[in-house]
Structures are given as C-alpha cells and as structure tokens.
Amino acid sequence: MNLAAWKKKIFELFRKFxxxxxxxxxxxxxxxxxxxxxxxxxxxxxSGVTKQRALQFGLGGFIVLVLILLxxxxxxxxxxxxxxxxxxxxxxxxxxxxELFIPAEPDFLPExxxxxxxxxYWSLEDIEPYWKAPSDQDLWREEIKSTVDKxxxxxx
Numbered sequence: 001m002n003l004a005a006w007k008k009k010i011f012e013l014f015r016k017f018x019x020x021x022x023x024x025x026x027x028x029x030x031x032x033x034x035x036x037x038x039x040x041x042x043x044x045x046x047s048g049v050t051k052q053r054a055l056q057f058g059l060g061g062f063i064v065l066v067l068i069l070l071x072x073x074x075x076x077x078x079x080x081x082x083x084x085x086x087x088x089x090x091x092x093x094x095x096x097x098x099e100l101f102i103p104a105e106p107d108f109l110p111e112x113x114x115x116x117x118x119x120x121y122w123s124l125e126d127i128e129p130y131w132k133a134p135s136d137q138d139l140w141r142e143e144i145k146s147t148v149d150k151x152x153x154x155x156x
Contacts, residue, residue: 119126132140 132143
C-alpha cells in the first residue's frame with residue numbers, strides 16, 4: 001500500500017468537505033440577511049395542519065408500525081434449514097470423517113489415586129525409607145549439598 005497516496009486522498013476529501021460546509025454556511029447567512037428564512041418559516045406556519053393532513057400522517061405512521069411488527073414477526077418465526085441433513089447423493093460422494101481427521105490418541109497414563117487412605121499407625125519398617133535420623137549433622141549437610149548440586153546441574 002502506498003501510504004502517501006492514501007494520505008493525499010484523505011486530505012483532498014477533507015478539503016472538499018470543508019469547502020462544502022463553508023459554502024452551505026455562506027448560503028445560510030445570505031438567506032438570513034435577505035430575509036429568506038423568515039419567508040420559509042412563515043410558509044410552514046401559514047400552511048397549518050388540517051384534519052385531513054393529520055389523518056394522513058396518523059395513517060402513514062400506523063402502516064409503518066404494522067410493517068415493522070410484521071417484519072419482526074416473520075424474522076422471529078423464520079426457520080433456518082437444517083445444515084446437518086445431507087442428501088443421499090451427497091453422502092455417497094463425500095469423504096468419511098475418519099479419513100479427513102486424525103483419530104484421538106489413546107490415553108497412555110495409568111489410573112492412579114491422587115490421595116491414599118491415611119494410616120492410623122506407621123511401623124518402623126514403613127517409616128525407614130522416608131526418614132533418616134539426624135544424629136550426624138555433617139552427614140546431613142553433605143546430603144543436602146549433594147542434592148542441591150544435582151538439582152543445579154540439571155538446570156540448563
């Protein structure tokens with residue numbers, strides 16, 4: 001896209017718009033100075049609204065209202081054709097969905113429970129894999145240091 005050309009077109013349209021507004025304003029001021037607006041207003045006031053004209057306006061408004069209600073009622077009651085129904089000839093020519101789309105992958109995750117039943121009593125054999133007695137402080141420091149080093153080595 002040539003942005004400079006678009007900018008030039010926009011400025012040209014804006015200039016034409018402002019010129020037409022200036023011309024309209026000049027015509028209105030000229031009419032006001034010559035008394036032309038007073039003539040237009042007096043003609044509108046002088047014509048008056050007769051019973052016949054009021055009846056025509058009322059009947060026209062009623063017809064427009066009825067048309068709006070009719071179009072609205074038809075739009076609400078209009079039934080859209082069912083897109084899911086396919087004719088027999090089209091179904092015979094169409095490609096089955098199994099060939100068009102990749103089938104869903106099977107679930108490879110084994111089933112497991114996110115929680116287990118709480119034990120009321122833990123034996124020493126149950127606790128042993130999870131607990132080391134803190135009798136030797138240096139052993140714990142060395143274990144923590146080696147674990148942290150392994151973690152940090154694994155971080156890229």
